[in-house]
Each structure stands twice: as structure tokens, then as C-alpha cells.
Amino acid sequence: MDYTRTLKRGVIVTHYRDTYARIQLDYLKDNVNTLYQKVKKPMMAIIKANAYGHGYKEVANSLKENPHISMFGVATLKEAIDLRKLGIQQDILVLGAIPLENLDKVVKYDISLSLFSLDYMKEIQSLFHHQKPIKVHIAIDTGMNRIGLKSKEEFEKVLKLCSTDIFQIDGVFTHFATADDDLQKAAYENQLSMFYEILGDHQFKYIHCQNSASMMYHHETRSNIARIGIAMYGVDPAGDECLQLKQVMSLYSKVVMVKKVHKGEHIGYGFTYQADEDEYIATLPIGYADGFVRANQGRKVYINGHYYPIVGRVCMDQVMVKVDESVALHDLVEIFGEHIPLSQMAKELDTIPYEIVCLISERVERIYEPVLDKIYVSQ
Ligand SMILES: *Cc1c(COP(=O)(O)O)cnc(C)c1O
Numbered sequence: 001m002d003y004t005r006t007l008k009r010g011v012i013v014t015h016y017r018d019t020y021a022r023i024q025l026d027y028l029k030d031n032v033n034t035l036y037q038k039v040k041k042p043m044m045a046i047i048k049a050n051a052y053g054h055g056y057k058e059v060a061n062s063l064k065e066n067p068h069i070s071m072f073g074v075a076t077l078k079e080a081i082d083l084r085k086l087g088i089q090q091d092i093l094v095l096g097a098i099p100l101e102n103l104d105k106v107v108k109y110d111i112s113l114s115l116f117s118l119d120y121m122k123e124i125q126s127l128f129h130h131q132k133p134i135k136v137h138i139a140i141d142t143g144m145n146r147i148g149l150k151s152k153e154e155f156e157k158v159l160k161l162c163s164t165d166i167f168q169i170d171g172v173f174t175h176f177a178t179a180d181d182d183l184q185k186a187a188y189e190n191q192l193s194m195f196y197e198i199l200g201d202h203q204f205k206y207i208h209c210q211n212s213a214s215m216m217y218h219h220e221t222r223s224n225i226a227r228i229g230i231a232m233y234g235v236d237p238a239g240d241e242c243l244q245l246k247q248v249m250s251l252y253s254k255v256v257m258v259k260k261v262h263k264g265e266h267i268g269y270g271f272t273y274q275a276d277e278d279e280y281i282a283t284l285p286i287g288y289a290d291g292f293v294r295a296n297q298g299r300k301v302y303i304n305g306h307y308y309p310i311v312g313r314v315c316m317d318q319v320m321v322k323v324d325e326s327v328a329l330h331d332l333v334e335i336f337g338e339h340i341p342l343s344q345m346a347k348e349l350d351t352i353p354y355e356i357v358c359l360i361s362e363r364v365e366r367i368y369e370p371v372l373d374k375i376y377v378s379q
Pocket residue numbers: 046048095175210211212213227228229230231237
């Protein structure tokens with residue numbers, strides 16, 4: 001897909017730089033459907049961190065009327081409020097701690113909190129006075145040791161001590177540490193049975209534990225809503241190539257300069273690369289300030305059907321690639337996408353696809369398909 005043509009037709013009006021992420025929103029819907037077929041229960045769309053770098057406004061807009069998405073999950077109060085301002089009507093859960101000085105905003109914007117420790121509950125109870133209670137989901141720690149109540153005793157204590165003037169308990173949840181790892185299936189099953197054990201016979205409006213990996217690789221029936229994150233964006237949670245899902249984001253750049261360098265010349269900061277012979281070098285306008293980290297040095301990009309190595313250090317805003325005569329000015333460059341899946345890139349970088357998409361910085365323009373009308377945000 002070359003956006004130059006789109007640009008010429010005048011469809012895309014702002015185009016400041018030849019580096020952009022292509023976001024295929026139809027794939028989001030397809031991935032939600034695929035996961036729904038597996039779990040057959042409503043889902044909470046996890047759109048923290050700017051929807052894993054995909055753009056929360058566009059992602060939320062394209063999901064807000066999806067019949068399988070009945071709730072949204074984010075990481076911070078700011079992210080939750082931004083969603084409300086966008087006009088999202090569904091419940092919005094903040095999955096982590098929020099600073100206590102903002103509790104009035106939690107009620108004002110009708111945000112649901114994670115209640116994750118006895119201390120946190122007591123602090124809120126001593127500080128908070130409001131006509132309306134705060135909606136909460138109680139977080140249970142079944143082994144991850146991040147946030148949550150660690151035992152049945154603690155859980156029962158919270159249920160007993162929590163004031164109904166202050167809290168409206170809407171849900172209970174836990175989070176799996178190893179759902180993506182076949183070799184640690186026993187650990188997953190331990191967490192699940194501990195969750196059931198702590199829950200006992202209590203009933204709640206929302207009971208949730210499944211993340212993408214649990215939805216894809218395990219079967220679970222007690223919970224009544226599943227938290228869909230990375231799989232919605234079309235990426236396999238275990239970092240493998242996945243044919244069932246459609247990768248929503250692709251990243252492109254363009255050749256802004258091609259030059260011939262002579263044998264013995266060096267490329268980039270620190271002169272870490274020296275030409276073995278006379279070579280063609282292309283420059284691309286993408287660098288580590290775009291989230292294209294320095295560890296990409298030595299990896300390959302895709303241009304016109306061929307793969308070419310990144311030579312020299314990745315700069316803040318630009319990078320050089322060793323090409324051949326066939327590569328011309330303005331040629332489209334795939335950083336990841338159809339020919340370089342995120343799973344492969346992540347393996348080569350010794351990381352996970354989550355990290356790659358989350359790091360793509362704000363200055364990388366996101367181009368949406370289908371092309372969207374402007375989204376208005378209320379103030
Ligand atoms: C981020 C997050 C998720 C989503 O995880 P995926 O692996 O992307 O599906 C689910 N639950 C909690 C508590 C999270 O923090």
C-alpha cells in the first residue's frame with residue numbers, strides 16, 4: 001500500500017513525513033470475532049497505552065458499538081477519562097492503582113477502580129466522602145505477585161469491611177502470569193483453581209481472569225467476561241506467528257536519499273559499519289525517537305520484494321540501509337507488516353511484540369483504514 005497515491009487524490013490531508021503506521025481497523029473487528037468464537041462470552045477491550053500504540057480514539061470508536069465488547073480496560077485514570085470524553089458509554093476499568101487525590105474524578109467520570117489491597121481500601125475509606133459510591137473490581141493475586149489480595153481471608157475481610165456507602169463492588173478479577181507458555185501450564189492451572197477457591201460461592205456482576213493468551217490457549221467457563229488485549233491487535237500473545245489473527249498495525253517508511261559509497265567508507269555515528277566494496281546506501285526517515293530502537297542495527301527491512309540490512313547505528317530520526325541499484329528514491333519500505341511479522345521482529349530484537357507497538361512514538365503518523373472522519377473529543 002503506497003500512500004503517495006492516496007495523498008495525490010487528496011484523501012489524506014496531513015502528511016508531514018514519510019514514516020507512518022498503517023492501522024487496519026477492519027482487522028480489529030475480525031480479531032474480536034475470532035476470539036469471540038473461542039470464548040463465547042462478552043469481552044473487555046484493553047486499550048491502555050494508547051491502545052497498544054494503535055491510537056485509542058480510533059480504536060475505541062471502532063469498538064464502541066461492537067456487540068461483543070461490553071467494557072473497556074485501561075491502565076491509568078487519564079486514559080479512562082479520555083475515553084469518557086470521547087463519549088464511551090460502557091464501564092471503564094482502570095487495571096492499576098490510581099492516586100488518591102483524584103477520587104472525585106473517578107466518580108465524576110463514572111470510572112471503575114481496581115481495589116487491590118486492604119491498605120488501599122482503608123485509605124480510600126478514610127479519605128473519600130461522596131454521595132455516590134465508587135465502582136470497584138476487587139483484584140485477586142493468584143501468583144503473579146503484582147497487585148491484588150493474596151488469600152481467601154483477605155478477600156473475605158475486604159468484603160466484610162468495605163463500606164457500601166463508599167464502594168459498589170461490580171467485579172472480581174485475577175491476572176495470569178504464564179497463560180502464554182505451554183511449558184508452564186501447571187502454573188496457569190494453579191492460578192485458576194486458586195481464583196475459584198478464593199471466589200467461593202460469591203457472585204458478582206463481572207468475574208474475569210482471561211487475558212488474550214488464556215482465551216487463545218485455554219478453556220475457562222466460570223468467568224463471565226474476558227479481557228482482550230494483544231490478540232485484538234492481531235498479534236499472538238506467545239510471540240509466535242499466528243494465522244488466525246490479522247495484524248492490525250504495519251509500519252512503513254520511504255527512501256529519502258540513495259547514494260553510492262566507495263569501498264572503505266563508513267556509515268553513521270561511531271563509524272560502526274564500513275563498506276566492503278562500492279555500495280548503495282539508502283536513508284530512511286525513522287529512528288529511535290520513533291520507537292525504532294537502536295537494537296535494530298543489523299536487522300532487515302523490506303523494499304520492493306527484497307530484504308536489506310540496516311547498516312550503521314540507528315540515529316534518533318534516521319537510519320541507513322544497504323540496498324542495491326534497484327532501489328530508488330521514494331520507494332516504500334516496510335519496517336514490519338505483511339512481509340516482516342511483528343512476531344519475527346520481536347524475536348530478532350529479543351523482546352515481545354507488545355513492546356514494539358507500544359514504543360512507536362506519538363510523532364509517527366497513524367493512517368487509518370478505512371479512512372476516518374475527524375473524531376471530536378468533548379472537553
Ligand atoms: C494489559 C492487561 C491485559 C491484556 O493482556 P493481553 O496479554 O494483551 O491480552 C489483561 N489484563 C490485565 C490486568 C492487564 O494489565
